[in-house]
Amino acid sequence: MKLMIASDIHGSAGSCKKMLERFKNEGAERLVLLGDLLYHGPRNDLPEDYRPKEVISLLNAQKTSLLCVRGNCEAEVDQMVLEFPVLSDSMLLFLDGHTIFATHGHVFNEDHLPPLQKGDILLHGHTHVPVLENRGDYILLNPGSVSLPKQNTAKSYMTYESGVFTLKDLDGTVLTQLSL
16 A cells, blocks of 8 residues: 655645645555644744635545544634544554554654554654654654745655655655665
């Protein structure tokens, strides 16, 4: 199974369109979204092409392909307009013998780990900075942000296929990889 993983759209219709184009071009079966879909939050500037209503329409059109967790900018009112579940704080994915704890990252992160077994994967967004690192006891993954990258990083997303996580910029250029 091929997955595409993205985070922190923050209401940017332009970035959302580009992300969905990449999803189609990647040929992934599912798109895992790690929260902060519609709103920019008080600590971020307005993203380019800030049009949350358009993002709602774009994402709802893909509802059967989406797996999502709640970000710190999601509210219950968002679930009223989104046609797929967005209010779960975390989800577990089981891929090729590995357990992946997927969350937004504002509660569980590298400084506050969820209960993990040796070799498990912590997958989160929130920081807007991509990470692919084997930390010894666990693997830390973050796809960065498709709309508001930080620390001079590119707008980015991640794919998973055949035991390999690949970080790519929003044009599809490979930035780095991590094999399980």
